[in-house]
Amino acid sequence: MLLIEQLTTQENFTSNEQKIAHYILENLTQIPNMNIEQIAKQTYTSHSAVVRLAKKLNFEGFRDFKIALSEAAYNKRYTQEQVDANFPFEPQDSSDQIAKKMADLTIETIKLTQLQINGKLLEDAAAILTKANRIFLFAKGDSQIRSRSFQNKMIKINKFLIVADEYADEAWTAANLTPTDCALFVTYGAKSPQHAKILTYFQEKRIPSVLLSGNPNAALNQLATLPIVISQNEYDFLKIGTFSSQIAFQYVLDTLFSILYAQEFQQNLVNLKIKHALLEQGILSENPTP
Incomplete structure (x- = not known):
């Protein structure tokens, strides 16, 4: 025993x-x-x-x-334990137990997501983003927070993304896209009627789009140029928080950024050193070297 x-x-x-x-x-x-x-x-x-x-x-x-x-x-x-993505902890759990369960959920989610990732799809998505003159982000709520993190990272490789949903004016923003631009949609349920209208318009105008969602049955998957579906054991509404879906999205977007960075790794490294020196000792530093 x-x-x-x-x-x-x-x-x-x-x-x-x-x-x-x-x-x-x-x-x-x-x-x-x-x-x-x-x-x-x-x-x-x-x-x-x-x-x-x-x-x-x-x-x-x-x-x-x-x-x-x-x-x-x-x-x-x-030792990793199976955790319910919707209710990962119980009211009687101690702080240590909650911390352990959240760690297990994070690890489990990333492993499940990694198994679903298609390297060719991510390479194709990276190609669309690289070719675009402008990249527009369509995302709401928690998904927009993940998207803004991706936006922040992309600045490091001189790609400036525009949040289309920022002022609830996504339709006007969408009307200004051209085939030289691209749109990145991040939505777990992928059920927004407005997003469906916008993607239909983009399809007609041959404006490239990448859709990152968690719904394999979403109609939006048929409208996007490149759908990437990462499903999790998470409900749409009945849950404590969007833990699993947002961990998955963060992981996929971080991986996508890494692929983009690796394509021009040496040049990006050189630019990093130049920018770092400029920000630390140059004119843009808080305490520039005289």
């Missing part, structure tokens, strides 16, 4: 041993940093009671017992 199972079943444990076992299970991740006196004090037992429990579990003494507990604590902290 595993150590954690022995501490949980508490077979033939005395009342003091039950107290110690319960405390260890509730504070497993803190045990590696505690000594025997601290455990005895926290459980209102004694040094000898802790040692007796260790020996009952077939350890020579507290030192070996603590090493095994440290391994169990490590496994608990770093």
